[in-house]
Amino acid sequence: MKVLVVNAGSSSIKYQVVDMTDESVMAVGLVDRVGIPGTTLDHSPAGKDKVTIKKDLPDHTAGMKLVLEVLINEEYGVIKSMDEIGAVGHRVVHGGEEFAASVVIDDAVKKVIKDCFDIAPLHNPPNMMGIEACQELMPNVKHVAVFDTAFHQTMEPANFMYALPYDVYEKYRVRRYGFHGTSHFYVAHRAADMLGKKYEDCKIITLHLGNGASMAAVKDGRVVDTTMGFTPLEGLVMGTRSGDIDPAIVFFLMDKLGMNSAEANNYFNKKSGMLGLSGVSNDLRDILEAAASGNERAKIALDVYYNKVKGYIGNYMAKLNGCDCLVFTAGVGENGIDIRENICKDLDFLGIKMDVEKNKVRGKEVDVSAPDSKIKIFIIPTNEELVIARDTYGLAK
Ligand code: ADP
16 A cells, blocks of 8 residues: 655645555655745655646645646656555644544544644644645545654653643643654654664653754653643754743743734744854754854853753653663754764763764664663654554554
């Protein structure tokens, strides 16, 4: 069976076609600027050159229609007809408390995804547009939802409850959910393989460090804790998100800067983090370069970034009562040699010792711990699309 994996954002659609006979990727692509003038589709069929198509598209249905046309194109397509696609897997950010695993999408599932619009206003509505567009164009196959929150649903109240009046949890579902679950799930399983242990017997700390960033503590196959919370704003310092701050700063700055709640939301999600602190960029490559040429704010920003991650490593080692391995993944985690080295520096008291020579590698699955490190340090490129394809295949076949 071939599975189409779809990740629909507010103005973009990412897709992959995966052949489940050998889990090979037949094509990857991105439709960008959906609904905005200047729409482009970049399509990369395996073993062939990338194709770029420019065509303004009004909405996600038009975007998906173009994707399907491209997939069956004689020249650069990868399948003969749409009948070859046996199922579609959709990335859905928020599944609330209802979903701890992937599910076949029916009306009841769609209602739950819609019920989460309130708590995931930036993500679930475009995810739903992607689902509805695909269902309209491919009504005869199963559609599966794979949730970013699902993996974290094993968290206990001790780590998912906020110390707020209890009724805001009951009335408004204010609790910690965690995100990037599909990525944490994938790398935690790979890490168990690399340890040569059963996944259910491992204590693993996963570090998904991308533009958005989160960590998770996994014990006996369950998520004990994760850094993102009610929304992806909590936790680590990110490209443009502040991560943990004193919540009083929010209402203090709303007063000082005359912001309403939407503006404050934008301020802490889009203007803060490494961008706000360094004044250079949200991209750690630019900040490393600026720091190397003497930019003080860039240096401070990096130190704040490292310290926040180190703090959570200690936190999670306490909560797990030990740890078998740290796993670095996502753009920064897979490629940021200096970043990984600085995070792991001076953690030998905790049994974490990096081999800095082995660490000089990008995007490879590798053990970079020193031989006498009690705790292994792995780099594992993430593969969320493969998890979505596998779950979809498992539920659809
Ligand atoms: P997201 O999916 O959250 O948009 P990614 O996981 O693709 O993000 O990560 C993108 C980020 O990875 C970039 O913003 C950049 O900061 C970081 N990155 C990529 N390559 C490097 C590198 N060589 N060194 C440090 N950071 C890097």
